[in-house]
Amino acid sequence: MEPFVKIKGLVATLDRVNVDTDQIIPKQFLKRIEKTGYGQFLFYDWRLNEDGSPKPDFELNAPQFKGASILLTRDNFGCGSSREHAPWALLDYGFRSILAPSFADIFYNNCFKNGMLPVRLPQDQISELFEWVGANSGAQLTVDLESQTLSGDSMEYPFEVDPFRRDCLLKGLNDIDLTLKYEEQIREYESKFA
Amino acid sequence: MVHQEPGQPAILYIDCHLVHEVTSAQAFEGLRLAGRKVRRPNLTYATADHNVPTWDRSLPITDALAKLQIDTLGKNCEEFEIPLFGLDSPDQGIVHVIGPELGITQPGKTLVCGDSHTSTHGAFGTLAFGVGTSEVEHVLATQCLLQSKPSSLQIQVQGQLPPGVTAKDVILYIIRTIGTDGGTGCVIEYTGDTIGRFTMEERMTVCNMSIEAGARAGMIAPDETTYAYMEGRSYAPQGKEFQDAVDYWRTLPSDPDASFDRTVEVEVSSLAPQVSWGTNPGMVTDVTGTVPDPESFADETSRRAARSALEYMGLQPGLPITEIKLDRVFIGSCTNARIEDLRAAAQVIQGRKVSSSLQAMVVPGSQRVKRQAEKEGLDRIFTEAGFDWRESGCSMCLGMNPDILSPGQHCASTSNRNFEGRQGRGGRTHLVSPAMAAVAAIEGHFTDIRQWSNN
Numbered sequence: 001m002e003p004f005v006k007i008k009g010l011v012a013t014l015d016r017v018n019v020d021t022d023q024i025i026p027k028q029f030l031k032r033i034e035k036t037g038y039g040q041f042l043f044y045d046w047r048l049n050e051d052g053s054p055k056p057d058f059e060l061n062a063p064q065f066k067g068a069s070i071l072l073t074r075d076n077f078g079c080g081s082s083r084e085h086a087p088w089a090l091l092d093y094g095f096r097s098i099l100a101p102s103f104a105d106i107f108y109n110n111c112f113k114n115g116m117l118p119v120r121l122p123q124d125q126i127s128e129l130f131e132w133v134g135a136n137s138g139a140q141l142t143v144d145l146e147s148q149t150l151s152g153d154s155m156e157y158p159f160e161v162d163p164f165r166r167d168c169l170l171k172g173l174n175d176i177d178l179t180l181k182y183e184e185q186i187r188e189y190e191s192k193f194a
Numbered sequence: 195m196v197h198q199e200p201g202q203p204a205i206l207y208i209d210c211h212l213v214h215e216v217t218s219a220q221a222f223e224g225l226r227l228a229g230r231k232v233r234r235p236n237l238t239y240a241t242a243d244h245n246v247p248t249w250d251r252s253l254p255i256t257d258a259l260a261k262l263q264i265d266t267l268g269k270n271c272e273e274f275e276i277p278l279f280g281l282d283s284p285d286q287g288i289v290h291v292i293g294p295e296l297g298i299t300q301p302g303k304t305l306v307c308g309d310s311h312t313s314t315h316g317a318f319g320t321l322a323f324g325v326g327t328s329e330v331e332h333v334l335a336t337q338c339l340l341q342s343k344p345s346s347l348q349i350q351v352q353g354q355l356p357p358g359v360t361a362k363d364v365i366l367y368i369i370r371t372i373g374t375d376g377g378t379g380c381v382i383e384y385t386g387d388t389i390g391r392f393t394m395e396e397r398m399t400v401c402n403m404s405i406e407a408g409a410r411a412g413m414i415a416p417d418e419t420t421y422a423y424m425e426g427r428s429y430a431p432q433g434k435e436f437q438d439a440v441d442y443w444r445t446l447p448s449d450p451d452a453s454f455d456r457t458v459e460v461e462v463s464s465l466a467p468q469v470s471w472g473t474n475p476g477m478v479t480d481v482t483g484t485v486p487d488p489e490s491f492a493d494e495t496s497r498r499a500a501r502s503a504l505e506y507m508g509l510q511p512g513l514p515i516t517e518i519k520l521d522r523v524f525i526g527s528c529t530n531a532r533i534e535d536l537r538a539a540a541q542v543i544q545g546r547k548v549s550s551s552l553q554a555m556v557v558p559g560s561q562r563v564k565r566q567a568e569k570e571g572l573d574r575i576f577t578e579a580g581f582d583w584r585e586s587g588c589s590m591c592l593g594m595n596p597d598i599l600s601p602g603q604h605c606a607s608t609s610n611r612n613f614e615g616r617q618g619r620g621g622r623t624h625l626v627s628p629a630m631a632a633v634a635a636i637e638g639h640f641t642d643i644r645q646w647s648n649n
Binding site: 015016017018020022023026027028030031032033034035045050074075076079080081082083084087102104105106109110113114162163164175176179180182185186189190193194 | 196197201202203205207209216217219220223228230234237244245257259260262263266308309310312324325326327328329331332335336337338340342374375378379405408410474495496498499502592593594611613614615616619
């Protein structure tokens with residue numbers, strides 16, 4: 001897994017609550033057996049017309065968001081299905097970090113397994129960021145996992161990430177390798193119970 | 195629990211791992227790349243359900259990608275020696291229907307599956323989580339899952355349900371009350387006399403939709419109803435071992451004075467049948483109600499969400515729910531495609547005809563459910579009324595197979611999600627109980643089953 005230490009990038013906004021994983025990556029694209037190449041299908045029904053042309057009124061199609069690596073959005077992002085295709089699609093499209101007041105649990109967890117950082121911020125800070133991005137075309141932010149701060153032109157917000165998840169993401173560690181360090185304990189448990 | 199380092203999530207042993215075709219291929223590939231094996235193939239069970247066609251099983255699968263995914267599951271199960279209830283198996287079905295009916299799901303166990311509706315299995319007092327593909331691979335490789343302690347949410351459901359009002363209405367009402375993120379970070383325990391009277395299938399319907407309230411899992415304490423359901427199931431303990439298991443299961447319920455991080459009380463003795471009007475499972479109202487006015491919502495974010503939902507749904511504020519015209523009816527899914535659901539729908543349908551204005555289909559949750567329904571003659575009740583009677587699978591709950599809505603169509607659906615495009619691009623889903631779907635199929639629009647059954 002690619003580590004996440006610090007990124008500086010363009011911020012795109014998606015001003016909607018309860019964005020579900022069916023929107024992030026519609027089900028017709030879940031039939032592939034690879035982990036890559038899902039970016040072209042991200043927000044497919046919202047982003048593209050039936051003929052594949054971009055919908056001009058969908059936020060992420062705005063020219064100023066082209067090349068964004070940070071997504072700013074609202075409550076309960078990633079609710080619904082457990083499909084890991086959702087973070088795969090966001091990542092492949094170019095997003096490395098997502099800022100929201102809250103995330104659905106499974107999606108939140110899935111992000112960390114793919115070198116992507118979801119950041120929870122208080123409601124008022126998210127609203128301030130929306131205003132700031134709205135007023136500053138080409139706005140960039142720095143997401144620093146090492147210092148757990150989000151910073152822009154004249155602002156700096158601290159954020160918190162579970163220390164274990166932070167450590168894994170900073171070092172790009174694979175959970176399976178970590179768990180297998182406890183092979184002896186697993187075997188002991190199995191001999192007693194399973 | 196296997197082990198926990200200070201400041202780290204617990205390493206939780208997983209007693210049972212259910213696998214399906216859509217979220218497993220990349221996990222098996224990960225194992226291969228790392229040269230790993232499946233640690234406990236005998237604790238792992240697989241089925242093909244999400245994208246399988248529901249027409250005649252002797253016909254070929256025409257969708258090449260779906261076929262590849264199903265074939266890949268078969269190959270992976272062979273290579274890693276995992277038992278598979280494939281398309282040719284008499285036990286094939288939706289993963290959350292077959293786990294319980296085969297007795298694989300058991301009280302006190304930990305269970306995971308790469309599917310969010312794994313919360314269903316909590317109905318047995320099983321700690322059951324939906325996980326992503328990375329965690330599927332993690333469990334395949336280690337038989338363990340890393341978990342931090344969730345908070346606890348007690349939902350106490352009280353009161354005798356009125357006739358015609360069902361477990362589905364109860365869970366829709368709960369989500370309507372606490373919101374689609376009301377359970378985020380929590381494991382829900384459903385308690386109260388209403389839950390105690392529910393059958394196992396009703397409990398599964400409730401626990402199934404815990405994820406729609408954002409919960410990591412939903413559970414119900416095992417009791418006599420649970421033990422009676424378990425007895426004699428193929429994979430459940432048998433004979434003396436079953437008695438020992440029941441003795442153990444009796445130790446599982448929470449203490450009577452257990453404290454929860456939060457408790458929500460729900461009174462259901464005058465609950466009306468529930469119908470969703472919007473694009474998430476919290477956007478629900480009584481069948482006697484009207485489509486809400488977005489301007490009536492408290493904050494701008496909710497107002498905007500409601501406006502956008504109504505635009506997508508093609509509905510006007512103030513329209514009575516009973517005046518929503520329907521094009522399709524779908525009875526199926528891991529929420530409501532068990533035998534009791536089909537019986538409830540068939541009871542309404544018996545001797546009547548599906549409205550000429552719509553198309554209706556029944557997709558049994560499993561081959562076992564299908565056979566039982568056919569034994570009881572339910573298939574004839576449905577087909578004589580004009581329903582399609584299909585083979586088992588997830589079908590139009592998520593439309594990964596050819597069963598999808600056309601743009602603009604309104605569907606009364608017994609499934610669990612009314613997200614935009616869920617049942618087909620532009621499709622408009624209304625979540626209801628099997629009985630409400632059945633009466634809607636006859637009338638062509640939503641109808642209050644309580645009034646109708648009095649006719």
